[in-house]
Amino acid sequence: MSVPPLVARGLRKRYGDTHALDGFDLEIEPGAVHALLGPNGAGKSTAVNTFATLTRCEEGEVRVAGRDVRREPAAVRASVGLVGQHAALDEILFGRENLVMFGRLYGLSKSAAAERADELLGTFGLRDAADRKVSTYSGGMRRRLDIAAGLIRRPALLFLDEPTTGLDPRARNEVWQTVRQIVDAGTTVLLTTQYLDEADQLADRITVMDAGRVVAEGSAQQLKRRLGGDRVLVTAPAHADLDRLAAVLGGRADAELRQVTVEAGQDGGAATLTAVVRALDAAGLEVDDLLLRRPTLDEVFLHLTAKDGAGAGAPGTDAPGTAAPADDTEGALR
Amino acid sequence: MNAVAATLRQSWVITLRDLKHWQREPWTPVFGIAFSVMLVLVFGYLLGGAISLPGGGDYLAYLMPGIFALSMMFGIEATMSAIANDSKKGVTDRFRSLPISGAAVPLGRAGADLMNSAAELAVLMVGGLLIGWSASGSVAATVLGVVLLLWLRFAMLVLGVFLGLAFRGEGGVTAVQVLVWPLGFLSNVLVAPESMPGWLAFLAQWNPISATAAACRELFGNPTGITGGVLADHALLLAVLWPAVLTVVFLPLTARAYRRLSR
Numbered sequence: 001m002s003v004p005p006l007v008a009r010g011l012r013k014r015y016g017d018t019h020a021l022d023g024f025d026l027e028i029e030p031g032a033v034h035a036l037l038g039p040n041g042a043g044k045s046t047a048v049n050t051f052a053t054l055t056r057c058e059e060g061e062v063r064v065a066g067r068d069v070r071r072e073p074a075a076v077r078a079s080v081g082l083v084g085q086h087a088a089l090d091e092i093l094f095g096r097e098n099l100v101m102f103g104r105l106y107g108l109s110k111s112a113a114a115e116r117a118d119e120l121l122g123t124f125g126l127r128d129a130a131d132r133k134v135s136t137y138s139g140g141m142r143r144r145l146d147i148a149a150g151l152i153r154r155p156a157l158l159f160l161d162e163p164t165t166g167l168d169p170r171a172r173n174e175v176w177q178t179v180r181q182i183v184d185a186g187t188t189v190l191l192t193t194q195y196l197d198e199a200d201q202l203a204d205r206i207t208v209m210d211a212g213r214v215v216a217e218g219s220a221q222q223l224k225r226r227l228g229g230d231r232v233l234v235t236a237p238a239h240a241d242l243d244r245l246a247a248v249l250g251g252r253a254d255a256e257l258r259q260v261t262v263e264a265g266q267d268g269g270a271a272t273l274t275a276v277v278r279a280l281d282a283a284g285l286e287v288d289d290l291l292l293r294r295p296t297l298d299e300v301f302l303h304l305t306a307k308d309g310a311g312a313g314a315p316g317t318d319a320p321g322t323a324a325p326a327d328d329t330e331g332a333l334r
Numbered sequence: 335m336n337a338v339a340a341t342l343r344q345s346w347v348i349t350l351r352d353l354k355h356w357q358r359e360p361w362t363p364v365f366g367i368a369f370s371v372m373l374v375l376v377f378g379y380l381l382g383g384a385i386s387l388p389g390g391g392d393y394l395a396y397l398m399p400g401i402f403a404l405s406m407m408f409g410i411e412a413t414m415s416a417i418a419n420d421s422k423k424g425v426t427d428r429f430r431s432l433p434i435s436g437a438a439v440p441l442g443r444a445g446a447d448l449m450n451s452a453a454e455l456a457v458l459m460v461g462g463l464l465i466g467w468s469a470s471g472s473v474a475a476t477v478l479g480v481v482l483l484l485w486l487r488f489a490m491l492v493l494g495v496f497l498g499l500a501f502r503g504e505g506g507v508t509a510v511q512v513l514v515w516p517l518g519f520l521s522n523v524l525v526a527p528e529s530m531p532g533w534l535a536f537l538a539q540w541n542p543i544s545a546t547a548a549a550c551r552e553l554f555g556n557p558t559g560i561t562g563g564v565l566a567d568h569a570l571l572l573a574v575l576w577p578a579v580l581t582v583v584f585l586p587l588t589a590r591a592y593r594r595l596s597r
Contacts, residue, residue: 052431054595077433088428092355104347105432107340133358149428 003066005030005157005188006051011060013046013212020046021057022212028157028190033183035203036192043212044192045085048159051190052082065156081150081158085165087142088149091135095126095145098134099152106153113152120148124178140171144178151182158182160191164198176201200224208304215304230269232262232276235289248283249276258288269294341435348442349449352416356450362412363450367457370405374398374458377524378465388528391557398467399479399550400523402458403543406451406487407518410494413447415507417498421595426499436592440495444488451487455480470555479553482573486546489577489584496584499591523547526559539565542580545572 004027011024020043028034036044049055051062053073062069064076089098096117103113121130124144129137134145143163150158160179164172179202183189193199199206200220208216208223216223234249236242236258246253251262264272269292280287356363374397377385382393420426429439462468469476497510520538521527527538538544548569551558560566 049427054427054430074433077431080431082428082431084424084427084431086424088424090351090425091423092358093351097354101347101351102428102432105344105429105434105438107433 002030003063004028006062006064006190008047008051008062009060011047011050011057011062013043013050013055013057019043019212021050021060024060024209024212025214026207028188029205030188031183031186032204033179033189033191033202035199035206036190036209037194037196037199037206038192038209039194042209044209045161046212047209048082048161048190048192052080052159053077054082078153079156081153081155083147083150083158083160083163085161087146089134089142089146092133094131095134095137095141096121096130098145099149102149103152108152116152120151123181124148125174138171139167140174143167143171143175147175147178147182151187155187157188157190160189162192162194165194172198210304230264230272230292230294232264232269232273233289233291233293234260234262234276234280234287235291236260237286237288241285245285245287248279248285337435341438341441344434344438345442345445348439349445352443352446353449356446363454366405366408366412367454369408370401370454370458371461373404374401374461374465377401385525386529387557387559388526389557389559389561391559394465395467395556396526396551396559397524398458398462399554399556400521400547401462402455402483402550403486403521403547404518404523405454405458406483406546407490407543408514409447409451409487410490410497410514411507411511413443413491413494414498414510416443417495418502418507421499421502426592426595430592430595436589440492440588440592443495444491447491448484448487451484452480455483467556469553471553475553475555479550482546482549482553482570485574485577486543489542489580492581492584492588496588496591499588499595517541518543521547522559522565528559528561528563539563542572542576545569545576549573 006026006028008024008026011021012019013021022043024043024047026034026036026047036047038044046055050057051064051069053069053076056070065079067075067079069076090101093101099117099120100110100113103116104110106113108116117130118127121127124147126141126145126148129141134142137145147158147160147163150160163179164175167175176198179189179191191199191202203220206218206220206223207214232251234245234251236245239255239258242253242255242258242260245251246260249260249262251260253260262272262276273290273292276290378394378397382397385393387393387396417426420429426439430436459469469479471479497506501507501509520534521541522538522544527535527544530538544565548558548560548565549572550556552569558565558569560569565572
């Protein structure tokens with residue numbers, strides 16, 4: 001088997017009293033998108049900066065394409081591209097000039113840098129804006145130029161640190177499109193994100209991290225199943241009706257909210273919703289409100305970290321498709 | 335040798351970038367020059383009449399080399415804020431993620447800044463000539479004076495890059511913008527230290543920019559306002575040494591701050 005694009009083992013890094021990374025492990029497969037999913041402060045950027053040789057960890061080892069990040073930083077830098085959290089562009093220079101400048105810093109000749117800049121501007125739909133100051137670009141254009149700058153040297157591995165944070169939905173779609181293009185061209189991508197949705201859309205494999213550690217890992221499908229599925233929320237017209245409603249639907253009653261929660265089965269939320277409607281109809285029950293909800297990232301994290309706190313550790317091998325225990329889910333739902 | 339050539343090539347790319355900034359947004363350098371001109375007007379004409387020099391001589395002829403040295407020192411702010419801005423925006427992190435020498439970015443910035451400083455000096459000198467200042471020394475002495483001024487600027491650049499990396503926040507830049515005033519004025523650039531109280535005169539005469547100003551006055555054949563003390567005999571030597579000391583101290587600190595920069 002060939003050398004994996006990136007392997008990290010037992011990374012530890014402290015800033016003062018906080019552990020940015022606390023025994024973090026990661027292995028990436030070639031030619032795929034791997035997402036690091038986690039809330040703010042989970043240590044995603046620290047991990048990426050460590051992989052890109054910008055930050056050093058106190059403990060642990062990172063190998064990029066088999067090369068040790070500490071011992072051969074120059075070789076690592078030559079084989080990776082980094083697109084950081086903030087668009088790292090020169091605002092006063094034109095889009096094209098930015099790409100030519102970074103190309104020349106990568107060691108390309110003047111003409112080769114100009115040629116590569118042209119090519120990338122075309123690929124990322126920036127040709128019309130090529131000779132305008134970057135300060136006049138929209139958020140999405142900036143981000144695309146930023147990503148283009150990370151691709152100048154055709155890196156085998158590209159790091160994208162929160163590529164869509166702060167972008168509007170349209171710009172976000174543009175960036176997603178760009179990432180798919182990159183992967184189709186054969187580059188391996190490691191992406192960090194706070195959005196479950198984004199990891200779901202782009203990633204072949206997702207590592208969920210919190211407080212500097214891996215809390216779960218798997219494909220989007222595996223994680224979703226593990227994190228608990230959709231639920232249907234039914235609001236009763238009056239408190240008196242609540243118990244009957246819960247009994248008919250086989251759900252859990254919440255007196256305070258006058259609500260019954262029905263966990264979706266294997267067939268998914270839509271099928272459960274249909275079943276709920278049928279059951280209501282058959283029993284001749286009326287309801288105030290009927291709602292299909294997917295778990296939000298907040299709930300996912302509350303769920304995962306609550307579990308982690310109780311059982312401590314045992315982070316992520318492939319998650320089996322077991323449903324979450326009811327009391328755990330309740331804690332997450334709150 | 336190959337590594338040196340590569341570093342110089344990379345630095346040149348950075349130099350071109352900074353020159354393009356000034357070409358596209360010329361207000362920073364233009365205000366820098368306008369500011370020095372304003373100081374000449376305020377001190378040369380508004381206050382100058384009331385200032386007399388120890389050892390005699392025309393105050394305007396005394397003032398001009400002081401203004402040259404002061405404008406070299408004030409360059410520290412522009413360097414610091416440019417570097418701080420780059421690191422805040424993540425541009426520095428991208429530079430650091432590239433397979434380039436760690437010296438390339440500061441060196442490139444220094445190259446561009448020295449060209450800018452040379453232009454600034456030229457404008458100030460021509461302006462000085464127009465209002466009656468002149469350099470009556472030999473051509474070689476005059477050139478040496480200019481070189482010493484740029485040497486001071488180089489040391490200030492190194493210091494500016496260090497401060498920009500070490501104190502990136504808005505507060506850092508503001509603090510330096512305020513501090514350069516007392517540090518610049520507590521020298522011989524505007525007033526002869528011999529007219530100051532003893533302890534103040536002592537500080538003023540050991541200020542690095544005093545050495546450069548005094549050396550330039552000697553080299554340009556302008557009144558020095560000095561009748562005794564360390565600068566009477568060793569101005570030239572100190573004008574070479576002071577920037578050298580600052581560079582030797584802050585260059586390694588700068589390299590260290592650059593390597594360690596990480597959020």
